[in-house]
Amino acid sequence: MPLPESSRRELGDGFQICPLPIGLWQLSGGHGLIDNEAATEALFGYLDDGYTTLDMADHYGPAEDVYGEFRRRLRQRRGEAAVETIQAMTKWCPSPGPMTREVVAEAVGISLQRMDVSCLDVLQFHWWDYDDARFLDALAHLADLQSEGLIRHLALTNFDTGNLARIVNAGIRVISNQVQYSLVDRRPEREQLALCREHDIRFLTYGTLCGGLLCEEYLDCEEPGPSQLETNSKKKYKRMIDAWGGWGIFQRLLNALANVARRYELDIANVATRAILDQTQVAGVIIGCRLGLSEHRTANARVFDFNLDSDDWQLLDEATQGHNDLLASIGDCGDEYRS
Numbered sequence: 001m002p003l004p005e006s007s008r009r010e011l012g013d014g015f016q017i018c019p020l021p022i023g024l025w026q027l028s029g030g031h032g033l034i035d036n037e038a039a040t041e042a043l044f045g046y047l048d049d050g051y052t053t054l055d056m057a058d059h060y061g062p063a064e065d066v067y068g069e070f071r072r073r074l075r076q077r078r079g080e081a082a083v084e085t086i087q088a089m090t091k092w093c094p095s096p097g098p099m100t101r102e103v104v105a106e107a108v109g110i111s112l113q114r115m116d117v118s119c120l121d122v123l124q125f126h127w128w129d130y131d132d133a134r135f136l137d138a139l140a141h142l143a144d145l146q147s148e149g150l151i152r153h154l155a156l157t158n159f160d161t162g163n164l165a166r167i168v169n170a171g172i173r174v175i176s177n178q179v180q181y182s183l184v185d186r187r188p189e190r191e192q193l194a195l196c197r198e199h200d201i202r203f204l205t206y207g208t209l210c211g212g213l214l215c216e217e218y219l220d221c222e223e224p225g226p227s228q229l230e231t232n233s234k235k236k237y238k239r240m241i242d243a244w245g246g247w248g249i250f251q252r253l254l255n256a257l258a259n260v261a262r263r264y265e266l267d268i269a270n271v272a273t274r275a276i277l278d279q280t281q282v283a284g285v286i287i288g289c290r291l292g293l294s295e296h297r298t299a300n301a302r303v304f305d306f307n308l309d310s311d312d313w314q315l316l317d318e319a320t321q322g323h324n325d326l327l328a329s330i331g332d333c334g335d336e337y338r339s
């Protein structure tokens with residue numbers, strides 16, 4: 001079953017995306033042996049089912065190259081018009097250092113080359129250290145490159161609210177901030193949402209399925225130890241679940257999700273995804289794909305087959321009562337990468 005055409009959303013400034021972008025972090029290692037050839041070919045099946053948008057980064061292993069190869073094959077097999085239907089959102093996560101025009105232009109040039117495009121659809125910028133204000137220099141140069149036609153839209157990832165405000169106040173237009181956002185981690189609603197609403201900045205979310213833990217497989221399952229978690233993602237999100245309140249409350253959430261899912265003859269992942277897709281300012285829920293190894297695109301397309309009502313939300317809210325405050329223990333969006 002394909003994603004309905006009506007499900008497409010605006011990320012910002014008229015730029016339309018598929019609401020469930022394909023996440024390519026899983027290509028970077030620690031998620032089983034993913035073959036680039038199989039991954040490239042698997043993207044055709046996703047495209048045929050309406051998954052036209054991909055999320056990647058300069059440091060996601062071969063992700064940008066796989067995308068470039070996919071574009072070349074798509075053009076060869078189906079022509080230029082088919083290539084026009086896909087959107088790629090990449091990231092630049094520079095190591096600390098001077099942010100001169102040359103440094104910034106070189107990084108953009110590398111992504112352009114790897115992805116085989118003349119203009120990056122969306123460049124999401126990441127910065128490690130807010131005490132180093134050179135992120136504002138980098139963004140100013142990126143905005144120049146945007147005006148020269150090398151970048152269509154500027155965006156961010158993992159910025160906290162205070163530093164997002166500094167960027168906005170510097171007059172730099174960003175259309176989105178990619179953040180961790182799930183029924184376990186609802187920090188984006190706490191401080192950042194108000195600023196995003198005011199400045200028409202959307203959220204792209206990750207971690208919405210906790211790397212595959214917020215899914216049927218873990219319902220009523222004994223708490224797994226680190227060696228039983230087979231991907232880096234699951235190990236990472238298990239630590240987040242522990243900080244949030246632990247396996248007991250997580251099982252309560254899974255059971256509530258299962259109860260809601262059964263009402264609509266869907267599965268837990270559908271409800272967990274839809275719950276976040278319905279939140280204010282959320283333009284898309286990025287779902288990680290182990291291309292060529294596992295595949296959930298037909299199941300995930302069912303996320304538009306239902307609507308959550310107030311009874312559903314009551315069940316979900318009751319199940320998560322008493323969780324720990326991640327904003328207090330970890331900090332705002334993205335602070336887990338900086339503490």
Ligand SMILES: NC(=O)c1ccc[n+]([C@@H]2O[C@H](COP(=O)([O-])OP(=O)(O)OC[C@H]3O[C@@H](n4cnc5c(N)ncnc54)[C@H](OP(=O)(O)O)[C@@H]3O)[C@@H](O)[C@H]2O)c1
Pocket residue numbers: 022023024025026055056157158178179205206207208209210211212213215216233269270286287288289290294295296299300
């Ligand atoms: N900006 C950042 O700092 C950042 C950080 C992390 C991720 N991301 C982006 O977000 C993307 C998503 O990654 P994530 O970490 O957020 O992982 P995720 O989307 O929460 O989890 C992905 C995993 O969920 C499982 N899954 C998907 N649909 C399912 C379904 N219907 N039923 C059961 N299981 C299902 C799959 O597991 P199996 O493969 O085992 O079947 C898949 O590998 C990444 O690829 C990346 O593009 C960005």
